[in-house]
Amino acid sequence: MLEKTTWQTPAAAGDPRIVNSKDPYIDLVGVFRVLRRRWALIASILAFAISVAAIYVAATPQRYTASSLLLFDVRAAEPFQQRGYPNAAADSAYIDSQVEVLKSEAIARSVVRNLNLLSDPEFISRAGGFLRILHKISNALVGSGRISTEPDQEGRAVAAFQANLTIKRIGSTYVIQIDYRSRDATKAARISNAVSDAYLVDQHESKYRLASHVDVWLRDRLDKLKAQAQKSERAVAEYKAKNNVVGADSPLLNEQQLADLSSGRRVLLKDLESSAQSYRTLYEAFLQRVTEFTNQESFPANEARIVSEASPMLVKNDPKPVLVFGAASLLGLVGGLLVALVREYLDGSFRSSEQVEKELDIECLGVLPTIRPAHDGLPKRRRDAESGDRFTSPSSRKHRFVVREPLSRFAETIRSVKVAADIAGLHRPNKIIGVTSARPYEGKTLLAANLSEMMELSGCKVLLIDCDLRNLGMTAQFAPAAKAGVTEVIAGQAAVKDIIWRDPFTNLSFLPAKAAVNRDPKAGAVLTPADLCQRTQLTAVGLKMLLESIRDPYDYVILDLASVTPMADVKAISHLIDSFILVIELGRTSRETVIDALDSVPPLFDKLLGVVLNQHQQKRRTRIRDVLRLWGGLQPWRERRFSN
Structure with missing residues (x-):
């Protein structure tokens, strides 16, 4: 068995128990396992994307x-x-x-x-x-x-x-x-x-x-330039006439006329003539440009043309x-992979034996596969049982699966659990073994029944006791007609040999439990809360006396216990049990729940043989639950189910 790690306090210096740390690298094998587990979800998203594309x-x-x-x-x-x-x-x-x-x-x-x-x-x-x-x-x-x-x-x-x-x-x-x-x-x-x-x-x-607006502006500007040129020329003519410089038809001055003028008048006249000449030149140039623009306006050029x-x-x-x-296939595949990886990251449950050993540092004894329907053939009944013995009901097939299918993978897993119990018995007392789970309906009853049958088939003398007084799943399968059980033995109202039932196929001994009711069928009176509590809980003193009385006649005593949470039965009798086997349902029970259960019952952790992962109805529930989690982020349905 691997060395285990406690969660209550950090390990002290020199303590050989070391908490496993997360690996800094990407585990490609783990990624492929995730994809294999989530293939139905990936395929569903891919099919949905392709369906949308087809529509x-x-x-x-x-x-x-x-x-x-x-x-x-x-x-x-x-x-x-x-x-x-x-x-x-x-x-x-x-x-x-x-x-x-x-x-x-x-x-x-x-x-x-x-x-x-x-x-x-x-x-x-x-x-x-x-x-x-x-x-x-x-x-x-x-x-x-x-x-x-x-x-x-x-x-x-x-x-x-x-x-x-x-x-x-x-x-x-x-x-x-x-x-x-x-x-x-x-x-x-x-x-x-x-x-x-x-x-x-x-x-x-x-x-x-645009050309129309420009044409209007140009013509307005041209008219203004023309008026300015004419005004300048008229000013020159008036100045010359006023000073008797030239005649009306002589635009320029001769040398004699310039000599007769004073220097100031000559300067003023030159300025008037220069201004008139400038306006005339500007007007003629602008008139030429207006003419060019008018021609272009008649045949406007366009930068764009149709080439095809x-x-x-x-x-x-x-x-x-x-x-x-x-595109739909690519998006569906990528989306399916992302959703699968996110679902796996957010999933707090255990998905593999490697995950159990890595995160809890507890040995995983095996993974119970899903039990598929098989033929009803069973071995013949043994004839060495006394004629007065009470025989268990043969109707429960899955609780005798190792008898029906001794070469199956399920039987091999049960056989490895039995070997782990035998090896532990070589080093310390290991006759009384309790089978429990962190929460109800994880398959502990299935494991306890098949483990007892396997030990009986191997030649050991085994007594199987139904100690889950609230569920009574084992009694309902093996001895539904039982009128007395373990509580009557503890109370001194019945002897063990008088209420033991035997399996007609393996000669396994079974001690049932009687259901507690609110009304006493004999007295016709309503039971008080104290009486009801007594009938639904195992007392440490009474169970100790029972175990001492049956320790010698049997090689193994297998107790089908209640779950650790929310009941307190396991904590009350944990010191009387030699070893524990913890059943965890694959893909359902969270790691926090398992750690809290181990913390709440310290003897359970100290005496733990190992963990068994139960793949209870996993394939049937995966298709429905993954679709629900994909669209609504829903938690797994917590429907009641019979023990498995």
Whole structure:
């Protein structure tokens, strides 16, 4: 037996009992064991994901996608563009901006109106119903009794249009791809091309509007420059006439006239002539630019052009079953693995013998597999029993499973438990063995019965005693007609030899227990709480006398005890028992429960032969319980079950 570790106090210096620490590495073997245990959960999530994908593929209408390509020519010149400066269209942000323009509601409304999509059911019915549901939900949430006005018909069509339109830039090029999905291949191509046309028309109209505004400004500016030039020239003429410098038809001064003028008048005249010349030059240059812009306005340039028109597709490409099922399978598998690992991390129960030995530092004697239905064949009854003996009921098959299936894995596990008891008996007294569990209904009765049968088959003389006075699972299986039991023996109301029952197949001796009732069947009076407590609890003094009287005639005395929690029977009689076997149900009993049980009864831990994991109905319960834990995080159902 392995050295055990207590949980009450830390180990002192030099104490050979060392608490196992968690390994810093990832146990790949443990991970594979987790996946093997949780395969049903992983498969369920994977199947659910694939089912959702199948429903989506079946329910989603098949659609065609048509594509057209739009190219932006970065060499197109803008009006009044100065040489030496880059074109604004060459900027990558400009191309991204045009992608957003193509996605705009203005383009969508233009296409809807041009193609008369308001009468197409694909753009009206589904979108309208969905939006109507959203508005009803919003009204219910805000508590408004007034029904909100639904979006107009064109708005619903635009929403449906934009839901199937995809605009994307191809890499870092100046090409934009316009994709549209529709149930009709011809309609998809027609709408994709209509989006390109609508964009080009919108750009032309924008340029015309801009050119109109610029033309108005230019002509207003040209009129002002012309007026200023004329005003300057008129000022020069008036000055010359006032000073009798030249005639009206002579624009310039001669040498004699300049000599006759004073220096101040000459300076003023030069300034007036210079200003008039500047205004005249500016006016002529601006007039030339206005003429050029007017010509460009007549033939406006556009940076975008269609390089590939959309054509009807002959193959349906949406939804893509291979892609949908592949993504669903991947997500389902990854999700199943994550849920399985999280469930395993949050699961506080024991799942393997290695886990028991690692975390409790207690030897695991074996794992009892699930008992499957088998044939009813049993060995013949022994004939060496006295004719007056009471024979146990042959109806309990699983409590005699080692007799029916001596070569099964279940029998081999029971045999290893029996060997551990024999080895322990070589070093210390080990005749009285108590079988218990941390909590009720973990399979201790099944283990106690089959262990007793195995010891009897091996040639030992064994007495099996039902000491679980509240459950009486053993008595219900072996001697349901018993009228007296261990409590009557302890009370001195019956002798052991008068109430012992024998197994007709193995000659195993069995001491039953009598059920306690609230009414005494003989006196017809209601039992007091003290009498009821006496009949449902074993007293240490009475049990000590019983065990002393049967210690010599038997090689082993197996006690089917009550569970450690919530009853106190095991704690009361623990000092009378040589060894204990603790049964833990695999995947159900938490580690905290086992540790608390061992802490509450110190002799139980000191005399513990080992732990037996019981795989009670594990495969049947795993499928149901894992699904419940997956969706609701529910704890295992704590349904009452017969002993196993």
